[in-house]
Amino acid sequence: MTSRKLGGHFLSVMTVVIAIVVFFPIFWMVLTSFKTEADAFIYPPLVVFQPTLENYNIALAQSGYFRQLVNTLAITGFSTAVALLLGVPAAYTLAFHPTKRSNFTLMWIMSTRMLPPVGVIVPLYIIFQNLDLFDTHFGMILLYTAMNLPLVIWMMHSFLSDIPYEILEASQIDGVTLIQEFRYIIVPLALPGLMATILLCFIFTWNEFFLAFNLTITKAAPLSVFIASFKTSEGLFWAKMSAAATITALPVVIAGWVSQNSLVRGLTAGAVK
Amino acid sequence: MSTLQNSVPTTGTARPPDKSYLRQKLARPAIIYLIVLTQIPVVFTLIYSFSNWNLLRPDRTRFVAFQNFVDFFTNPDMPVIIRNTLVFSLSIVLFSLIFGMMLALLLNRQFRGRGLARTLLITPFLIMPTVSAVMWKNMLFNPAFGLISSFLVSIGGPRIDWINTYPMFSIVVIVTWEWTPFMMLILLAGLQSLSQEYIEAAQIDGAGPIEIFLYIIVPHLRRYIEIGVLLEVLFVLNIFGEIFVTTTGGPAIDTTTLTFDIYKEAFLRWNIGRSSAYGVFAVILANIVTIVFLRITRSGTQQNKEAA
Structure with missing residues (x-):
């Protein structure tokens, strides 16, 4: 019995150690963001050092970075809001007033989320150029709303289905309006x-790169595009890069x-709760 | 409170006849929105795919029927691109399934620090992909200053230029690190729905941990594994940022996947016709995987309903 308990302790310790190893690159990046550029390159890595906020000041003072931070916030916020306004009512109808076609509709909505962006990027680029949507916040909000909408509908359909319809029926008899x-x-x-649902939309939109990279240049470019520009820095400005990335x-x-x-529920479209 | 009441819309005294009609039609705007934003571009992709439209030479644009689709099969680079796509997606899915399974089994126990371990383990999935790629490329894989090289050299090992020497392996490492948490979370959800009684009963019957894993845990997790694998295939096929940041598809075309090749055709060679035709293949491929995924999830919900 004691050996089994010991084995259990061993597994627990092992799990925590693995978790720390997996997380270590992130921890190290955050640590580096508080170092001077000179300290950042010392090996073995300095654990005790004089922390500085200079890199954060530099990152935020860069006009490009700050604008792209604002762009990201605006695009993410608006596209999530519009997706909720369109998606929650849709989920309501599909959950409480299903027809024979509702099941198919839900599947089709899911399939639009699975559409590979490379399959539509060319027409989007050309349409955006022609309609003056290229490199605009409005254009990106339109697209990200379409990206978030299936997620909102599936997730909210899954959550609304947990609400007993009798509650709604009773209130409808009392004459409440839809609003x-x-x-x-x-x-x-x-x-x-x-x-x-809001948090998941936020996660996906904030991190999106492919559409943003091909459909924006500077005016409406989000942070994912800004960060990718460090691809050629060849490790010269680790501390500043780490601050911006953090x-x-x-x-x-x-x-x-x-x-x-x-x-899990959001990532699997409600297939796994 | 008064503001709350003021903002309540006044209820009509007469019951509007179309009230429940409205409640049944609320999916319309969302469906129309999705048709306009997702299906119409696909139709355009299909139309472009039958032309030789090149943005550098728009004057020569004409209808070329299936020429671009024939090019897909005769393009001498295509076998390499297909191989890259398969190696890339299958190895990532396989590795993240193995590691995700191990981590899910480890996390499916009660111990102090479990919540913290889970939180740390899901973080790579949340980090912005371009941040992950930039971080791995510069701070871990860099041959001169990267942490991995510095560590290997300090213990007398070789100094390896990971991204240039093993480009595909390097990207697979990065993406596996990002996507293992996804598999782990799905499998963990599956493990938590498995009644502990089955395992205890098997233990009493003398089953060892390997037998329990193979004959109780894996069959129970089958649907979760299928869902995780199919969804991850769909997402991994679309991966672009990590390849763009680390290797830009190179050296030569050694890390160019189908997704990355379509990007190169479209935005480096401005070959609208051909990239659209390749895009059609990408859409068909994704649809096949999606249909299998929806089959599985639907059969699952039906099983649940029958069981209830």
Whole structure:
């Protein structure tokens, strides 16, 4: 019995050690962001050093970085909001008033999410050029809304299906309007699901690179495009790169940590809860 | 409270006849939006794929029927690109399945620090892919200053230029690091739905850990494995940022996948016709995987309904 207990302890310690090893590159990047450029290159890596916020000042003072941070916030925020406005009502109808075709509709909606971006990038590029949507916030919001919409519909369909229809029926007999029904019944009851959905949209949009890289240049370019420009820095400015990368990655990491219990449900379109 | 009441829309005294009609039609705007933004571009891709439109020589544009699709099969680079795509996606999915399974089994136990371990382990999946790629390329794989080389040299090992010597392996390492948490989370959800009683009963019958894994855990996880593998294939086939940042598809075409090749045809050679035709293949491939995925998830929900 004691040997089994010992084995259990061993596995627990091993799990934590593996987790630390897997996380180490991220920890090291964050640590490097507080070092001077000279300290960043010392090997073995310095663990005790005089921390500095200089790299963060430099990163945020760069006009390009700050603008792209604002771009990312604006594009992510608006596209998530529009996707919710269109997607939550759609999920409502599909969950509470299904028809024979609803199942097919849900599948089709899912298939639009699985559409490879390379399969549509050429026409999008040409349409965007012709309609003056190229390198605009509006254009990116339009696209990211389409990217988030299937996610919102599937997730909210999954969460709304947990609400008993009798509650809605009772309120409808009392004569509530549709807006009241959303405001006082649907949204409060589905709030945890709604929050998880918002966080997932936020994660996917914030991290998106392919569409942004090909459909923006500077004016509407988000941070993912900015960070990719470090691809040729060949390790010369590790500390500044780490600071910029840390600010860029941090919001999504926090969102993911907060929503980790519903992450699976969102990632698998409700196939796994 | 008063503001709350003020913002409540006034209820019509007469019950509008179309009220439930409206409730049944709320999916319309979303569906129309998705048709316009996703299906119409696909139609355009299909139309372009029958032309030789090149943005550098637009005056020579004409209808070429299936020429671009024939090019797909006769292009001497294509066998390499297909091989790269297969090696890339299959090795990433296989490695992340193996590591994800190990980590899920380790996390499916009660111990102090479990929550922290899980939180740390999912983080690579949350880091922006271009951040991961830039970080691995410069800080870990760099031959002169990278942590891996510095460590190997300090223990008397060789100094390896990972990305130039083993380009595909390097990218597979980065993407596996990113996607293992995805598989781990799905398998962990599966393990948590497995009743501990089955395992205990098997233990009483004298089954060892390997037998329990092969004959109880794996069959139970089958659907979770299928869902995880298919979804990851779909996502990994679309990977672009990691390749762009680390190798730009090179050296030569050694790390060019189908996705990356379509990008090169479109935005480096401006060959709209050919990139569209290749894009059609990418769409068909993704649709096949999606249909299999939807089959599995639907059969799962039906099983659940029958069981209930």
